[in-house]
Amino acid sequence: MMGFFKITWMVVLYAMFNLPASKCTLTSTTVKSYLTDLQNSYSKNIFPKYSNYEQVSVMMGLQLISINGFDEVSGILELVAKLKISWTDENLQRLYTPTYSSITEILVPQDEVWLPTITVYNSVESLKMVGDSSYHVRILPAIGWIQWIPGLITKTSCSVDATYFPFDKQTCDITFTNWGYKESEVHLYSRDEVIDLSLFTQNEQWSLAGSKISNFSKGDNSFITFSITLERQPTWFVLNMVLPIILIGLLTGLVFLMPVDDGERVGYIITAFLTFAFFLDMISSNLPHTSNPMALVVYYLTVMVYLSSASTIVTIMTLRIYEKSTDVPRWLKILVAIILARYCCPKKQISDEEMAGWAAPEKKEQSKRPDVFAPTDNITYRLVALALDILFFVVFILVNMICTIVFLAPLSSNGS
Numbered sequence: 001m002m003g004f005f006k007i008t009w010m011v012v013l014y015a016m017f018n019l020p021a022s023k024c025t026l027t028s029t030t031v032k033s034y035l036t037d038l039q040n041s042y043s044k045n046i047f048p049k050y051s052n053y054e055q056v057s058v059m060m061g062l063q064l065i066s067i068n069g070f071d072e073v074s075g076i077l078e079l080v081a082k083l084k085i086s087w088t089d090e091n092l093q094r095l096y097t098p099t100y101s102s103i104t105e106i107l108v109p110q111d112e113v114w115l116p117t118i119t120v121y122n123s124v125e126s127l128k129m130v131g132d133s134s135y136h137v138r139i140l141p142a143i144g145w146i147q148w149i150p151g152l153i154t155k156t157s158c159s160v161d162a163t164y165f166p167f168d169k170q171t172c173d174i175t176f177t178n179w180g181y182k183e184s185e186v187h188l189y190s191r192d193e194v195i196d197l198s199l200f201t202q203n204e205q206w207s208l209a210g211s212k213i214s215n216f217s218k219g220d221n222s223f224i225t226f227s228i229t230l231e232r233q234p235t236w237f238v239l240n241m242v243l244p245i246i247l248i249g250l251l252t253g254l255v256f257l258m259p260v261d262d263g264e265r266v267g268y269i270i271t272a273f274l275t276f277a278f279f280l281d282m283i284s285s286n287l288p289h290t291s292n293p294m295a296l297v298v299y300y301l302t303v304m305v306y307l308s309s310a311s312t313i314v315t316i317m318t319l320r321i322y323e324k325s326t327d328v329p330r331w332l333k334i335l336v337a338i339i340l341a342r343y344c345c346p347k348k349q350i351s352d353e354e355m356a357g358w359a360a361p362e363k364k365e366q367s368k369r370p371d372v373f374a375p376t377d378n379i380t381y382r383l384v385a386l387a388l389d390i391l392f393f394v395v396f397i398l399v400n401m402i403c404t405i406v407f408l409a410p411l412s413s414n415g416s
Helices: 002-018 028-041 090-095 235-257 265-284 296-322 330-339 352-356 361-366 381-412
Strands: 056-071 076-088 106-109 118-120 136-140 145-148 151-157 169-178 186-189 206-218 221-232
Touching: 028 090, 028 106, 056 169, 056 206, 056 221, 076 169, 118 151, 151 169, 169 186, 186 221, 235 265, 235 296, 235 381, 265 296, 296 381, 330 381
Parallel strands: 056 186
Antiparallel strands: 056 076, 076 145, 076 151, 106 136, 118 169, 136 145, 169 221, 206 221
């Protein structure tokens, strides 16, 4: 009873300060009388139509407040919103008499009237009816119109397409249905085409690119879907993931410019390989574990890992060739002469150490021989190793640039 009187005085205060001057004839006696009739002559368990064969049209709208989080790995969207639900209750309309003409609208607890059993259909937590006993509904007694505005904090499932990560867009649906009633009994619809964003607070990682509202019927049930399109803010991922991968890929080819005698080639290329493996693990932890579709950046990083592995193999092979002291086969001499452009530019007859740049200064002065030699003369395995370094440096840099363009260029346009 104390709760009843508390609600009564809240209604009286609301009416006194919110009604126009022409409506100031509203008194606490009138409100008490209406609430008494509501308790005695109305039942929330009765269908709000004269005939149970008639359909109740429930209008719904969604006012999005914030996006608390979006877990791409598990495909869960968490948001805060307000629902705007309204319908006409003919049983309330029958309670209206000229005696209550001064009551244009009134607030009553939601448990006092019939409510549609609105439920988040694709919730990942529980299938419970929205609303709380502490909420109120607004009634216009003259027409039996009811407006119900429950708050909503929900986690819904969302199918993630990370093909164009980190420039991807995700479309997530929040679907509602009316449990226990058929489409012929309760129909859900909306007059709006988009979600209300007047109270929306932007998310740091995701921006809202668009929204739409649609309703449909399935299995003799009525559904209404609020769809939102989220666009990722890519700056952090570009600066901390994409650009380092591109730079490390370019550094992989520079291993062939390192002096052979320093003995740091293998350690350098293995470090690059481990760096790619680290980035691959870091990106995979931010993406759903699915192979269809898989992000282009994952394909790109996987190719970079393979290129780094191939670069390691080639580096070890050239080191082995550098240490050989046997005669160089004829076909290999021709290949080296082509790589070093000897067929185009005749060279003076100097030692192989001078050609590779490894001879000491005093040795260079003692071995001045102005004779011109044939393109395949004076080629040792050291020159073979030098030629292969030049060849593979160019090849790996070109392959890296081509892979970067092929895999990363479509990201900025998001596949368009």
